[in-house]
Amino acid sequence: MEILETKLMKGNEALAEAAIQAKCDAYFGYPITPQSEVLEYLSREMTVRGGVVLQAESEVASINMIYGAAGAGARVMTTSSSPGISLMQEGLSYIASAQLPCLIVNVNRGGPGLGTIQPSQGDYFQSTKGGGHGDYRLIVLAPNSVQEMADFVFLGFELADKYRNPVLILSDGAIGQMMEKVVFYKRDVVKPEKSWATTGKHPHRERNIITSLFIQPEKMEQVNLSLLKKYKEIEANEVRYEEVNAKDAEFLLVAYGLSSRISHKVVDLARHKGLKLGLLRPITLYPFPTKRIEELVPQLKGAMTVEMNAGQMVEDVRLAVNGKIPVTHYGRMGGIIPSPEEVLEKVEEFISNI
Amino acid sequence: MLEEIIIAGFGGQGVLSLGQTLAYAAMLEGKEVTWMPSYGPEMRGGTANCITILSDLAISSPIISVFDTAIVLNQPSMDKFGPKVKKDGLLVYESTNIMTVSDRKDIKIFGIPAAEAANKLNNTRVANMILLGSYLAKKPVVKIDSIIQALSEVLPERYHHLLPLNRQALETGLELIETVKVQ
Numbered sequence: 318m319e320i321l322e323t324k325l326m327k328g329n330e331a332l333a334e335a336a337i338q339a340k341c342d343a344y345f346g347y348p349i350t351p352q353s354e355v356l357e358y359l360s361r362e363m364t365v366r367g368g369v370v371l372q373a374e375s376e377v378a379s380i381n382m383i384y385g386a387a388g389a390g391a392r393v394m395t396t397s398s399s400p401g402i403s404l405m406q407e408g409l410s411y412i413a414s415a416q417l418p419c420l421i422v423n424v425n426r427g428g429p430g431l432g433t434i435q436p437s438q439g440d441y442f443q444s445t446k447g448g449g450h451g452d453y454r455l456i457v458l459a460p461n462s463v464q465e466m467a468d469f470v471f472l473g474f475e476l477a478d479k480y481r482n483p484v485l486i487l488s489d490g491a492i493g494q495m496m497e498k499v500v501f502y503k504r505d506v507v508k509p510e511k512s513w514a515t516t517g518k519h520p521h522r523e524r525n526i527i528t529s530l531f532i533q534p535e536k537m538e539q540v541n542l543s544l545l546k547k548y549k550e551i552e553a554n555e556v557r558y559e560e561v562n563a564k565d566a567e568f569l570l571v572a573y574g575l576s577s578r579i580s581h582k583v584v585d586l587a588r589h590k591g592l593k594l595g596l597l598r599p600i601t602l603y604p605f606p607t608k609r610i611e612e613l614v615p616q617l618k619g620a621m622t623v624e625m626n627a628g629q630m631v632e633d634v635r636l637a638v639n640g641k642i643p644v645t646h647y648g649r650m651g652g653i654i655p656s657p658e659e660v661l662e663k664v665e666e667f668i669s670n671i
Numbered sequence: 672m673l674e675e676i677i678i679a680g681f682g683g684q685g686v687l688s689l690g691q692t693l694a695y696a697a698m699l700e701g702k703e704v705t706w707m708p709s710y711g712p713e714m715r716g717g718t719a720n721c722i723t724i725l726s727d728l729a730i731s732s733p734i735i736s737v738f739d740t741a742i743v744l745n746q747p748s749m750d751k752f753g754p755k756v757k758k759d760g761l762l763v764y765e766s767t768n769i770m771t772v773s774d775r776k777d778i779k780i781f782g783i784p785a786a787e788a789a790n791k792l793n794n795t796r797v798a799n800m801i802l803l804g805s806y807l808a809k810k811p812v813v814k815i816d817s818i819i820q821a822l823s824e825v826l827p828e829r830y831h832h833l834l835p836l837n838r839q840a841l842e843t844g845l846e847l848i849e850t851v852k853v854q
């Protein structure tokens with residue numbers, strides 16, 4: 318692809334710039350550290366370059382504005398951080414039920430509660446297992462660099478439109494705040510026709526109705542089944558992951574987002590010491606790369622997840638491994654980021670106890 | 672080339688912009704860079720720091736706990752990061768602000784009176800660029816011209832009249848470090 322420009326940017330700024338380039342029609346949001354740069358950047362840039370930017374009175378309002386604008390066929394995005402994302406869960410459940418495409422970004426900070434403004438991965442369960450009520454799934458993308466903060470905006474909108482499903486970018490305070498080189502490419506952004514959108518009743522077609530209320534159990538179950546069918550399709554087609562030295566690995570780290578960057582360094586340090594350590598980095602947290610982990614199990618003696626939480630993704634790894642090898646977790650909480658040296662020590666401890 | 676640097680001091684001393692300018696300059700020279708700021712409670716009234724990594728290859732972890740170089744501008748940062756410099760590493764500090772210097776013998780330590788020198792240039796705010804100049808004298812990881820180009824791309828045009836002053840500050844730093852003794 319032809320390069321448009323190369324910049325040094327914060328993750329949050331790169332994401333905001335990408336939203337403009339991806340022809341996002343409207344952004345609704347409410348400021349919260351560590352992602353306020355998104356609202357700041359878009360207020361400055363998007364209002365000039367085309368698009369609606371509106372600071373809502375709360376996150377509950379932002380998500381319902383997203384619901385309305387997505388229903389009207391607009392390409393829409395909101396961003397927040399953990400406590401704000403919790404406030405959005407009711408709306409997200411409605412949007413998932415009504416099958417509307419939109420992009421939600423969580424720049425994860427430490428919790429529970431108001432917690433801390435420092436980076437965390439404590440929202441994995443909330444992101445991948447529903448979060449709101451009812452049987453639904455979000456497609457969850459986990460960037461681990463400033464470049465991916467930009468790239469996943471394009472991918473996120475694309476997947477949201479393809480499946481008429483909300484997409485969540487699950488980032489964290491560190492990826493949002495850090496600066497790296499980011500390359501923007503010349504892209505032909507095409508927004509698909511949305512024949513289902515509520516754009517006004519035309520004489521030549523039936524009324525379009527967007528709702529999440531299906532009072533009759535038989536109708537509700539049909540909706541549930543069609544959602545399920547869609548999720549199976551997503552699971553079959555959209556699994557994304559990356560590997561570092563996994564092919565000949567005897568021990569495997571599994572980590573996403575910032576933890577995967579740290580774990581990459583751990584693998585380098587371990588290989589230097591002659592340890593056959595590899596890394597599997599899920600890029601999509603839902604759908605999870607279960608099958609790939611199953612494939613790797615026969616060559617492995619053990620696996621460890623590295624997460625900035627009390628151990629959440631480790632449950633999905635255990636399900637994939639299905640008891641065949643020992644699986645453990647190492648993590649720090651409270652907004653503390655583990656150092657590569659610290660993780661390596663835990664890896665060596667784990668290996669010596671197998 | 673892989674250079675892992677911690678830059679730390681009080682908020683307002685230009686610690687974050689020092690790292691950012693260095694990272695931008697390295698990017699302009701085609702290197703991979705990461706710049707990771709502290710943005711937590713310590714930013715609000717206390718010390719600020721940023722980890723800046725420059726490399727020829729892709730950078731894995733942007734968070735590290737030991738450093739090739741520390742550039743420190745206040746006493747708490749000296750106390751915190753002095754012990755975190757790798758053996759044979761470099762420690763550059765602002766000597767008008769820091770009273771107690773690390774007593775390590777296994778690293779190279781240079782005290783630069785940058786605040787005083789910045790005063791002589793009639794702008795106390797370029798002390799950070801003086802320290803950057805001193806650092807680049809010992810480790811020429813980027814060219815001075817790249818720093819100036821980075822500043823001209825980062826700074827809004829209304830500040831471009833300050834570019835010559837910044838160049839002067841960088842050159843002051845380059846010269847100053849030759850006059851101070853290695854500790």
